[in-house]
Amino acid sequence: MITGKYPNLRLRRSRKYAWSRKLVQENTLSYSDLILPIFLIEGKNKKESIKSMPNVFRYSVDKLHIVVGKAIKKGIPMVALFPYTSKKKKDENGSEALNPDNLVCRGIKFIKKKFKNKIGIMCDVALDPYTSHGHDGLLKKKNILNDKTVEILAKQAVLQAKMGCDVIAPSDMMDGRIGKIRSALDKNNLKDIQILSYAVKFSSSFYGPFRDAVGSKRLLKGDKKTYQMDFRNSDETLREVSLDIKEGADMVMVKPGMPYLDIIKKVKDNFKIPVFAYQVSGEYSLIMNGINKKLIDKDSIKETLISFKRAGANSIVTYFADQINL
Numbered sequence: 041m042i043t044g045k046y047p048n049l050r051l052r053r054s055r056k057y058a059w060s061r062k063l064v065q066e067n068t069l070s071y072s073d074l075i076l077p078i079f080l081i082e083g084k085n086k087k088e089s090i091k092s093m094p095n096v097f098r099y100s101v102d103k104l105h106i107v108v109g110k111a112i113k114k115g116i117p118m119v120a121l122f123p124y125t126s127k128k129k130k131d132e133n134g135s136e137a138l139n140p141d142n143l144v145c146r147g148i149k150f151i152k153k154k155f156k157n158k159i160g161i162m163c164d165v166a167l168d169p170y171t172s173h174g175h176d177g178l179l180k181k182k183n184i185l186n187d188k189t190v191e192i193l194a195k196q197a198v199l200q201a202k203m204g205c206d207v208i209a210p211s212d213m214m215d216g217r218i219g220k221i222r223s224a225l226d227k228n229n230l231k232d233i234q235i236l237s238y239a240v241k242f243s244s245s246f247y248g249p250f251r252d253a254v255g256s257k258r259l260l261k262g263d264k265k266t267y268q269m270d271f272r273n274s275d276e277t278l279r280e281v282s283l284d285i286k287e288g289a290d291m292v293m294v295k296p297g298m299p300y301l302d303i304i305k306k307v308k309d310n311f312k313i314p315v316f317a318y319q320v321s322g323e324y325s326l327i328m329n330g331i332n333k334k335l336i337d338k339d340s341i342k343e344t345l346i347s348f349k350r351a352g353a354n355s356i357v358t359y360f361a362d363q364i365n366l
């Protein structure tokens with residue numbers, strides 16, 4: 041496949057000028073590739089900084105038009121909503137997840153009322169922002185109950201969709217939840233609601249700052265290794281993805297991002313479906329701290345985002361979405 045040799049062939053020729061480099065570039069990055077996560081907080085007129093995530097904020101619902109408006113202006117196609125739930129609203133069963141007046145529901149309604157379908161809204165389906173133990177599912181005698189959790193998740197998904205959420209994103213890693221959520225949506229005449237499955241979600245140390253941002257970090261009992269994947273595994277990701285496709289997932293997510301570029305490529309090569317990558321909070325904060333300490337420059341952000349495109353990702357969830365200039 042590769043022909044020619046030095047000195048006839050000099051690869052530096054096409055690198056000589058910026059215009060020439062542009063012509064031969066194999067991957068590009070634009071705002072259309074990005075999804076912006078937004079953290080929500082109770083109250084009014086609030087924009088609260090998050091200690092573990094420099095430059096990322098929690099917004100009260102009434103301030104959402106500012107951050108979402110900016111995202112629309114830039115051409116970012118979708119935002120992802122995550123709630124910081126106060127401790128007094130959390131319980132063993134995460135019942136706040138099913139409260140039609142919870143933060144996420146109010147956030148969805150506010151955005152849809154103001155911006156209609158100018159931007160997509162994606163919501164996590166999982167119980168961890170709402171449980172007093174910080175797990176994504178029901179906990180009984182140190183066990184996460186799969187099937188009982190899935191029943192609640194299906195209700196949570198239907199509720200979010202009824203409020204106006206466009207893309208349901210189960211991030212809980214329970215078995216069989218995509219199928220149950222799909223049929224619950226269909227039964228409720230929500231056939232057009234898309235499902236973006238976090239099909240490949242590893243049990244990772246890189247979620248630390250996020251757990252701080254949604255207020256589950258100090259509450260979390262133990263770890264999530266009985267449901268999130270072992271980061272030593274690769275073939276298992278194909279089993280997860282194939283199950284979720286059969287159950288009705290429209291797109292799949294690989295998460296975290298940078299340590300798992302091989303997985304993004306593998307999934308994309310094996311299934312010709314939309315694959316999304318999540319550059320998670322720990323990745324974000326590491327890069328941001330490096331930039332703030334002047335260890336690396338800002339171009340490092342684009343370099344990481346392009347790496348996802350090169351690996352085969354269609355879109356990237358990233359806290360940098362509204363911070364970079366493209």
Ligand code: PBG
Pocket residue numbers: 164166168176211212246247248249250251264319320321322
């Ligand atoms: C919870 C959830 C997590 C993230 C998104 N949804 C954390 C976890 O599973 O503990 C992590 C996102 C990030 O770190 O940016 N279901």
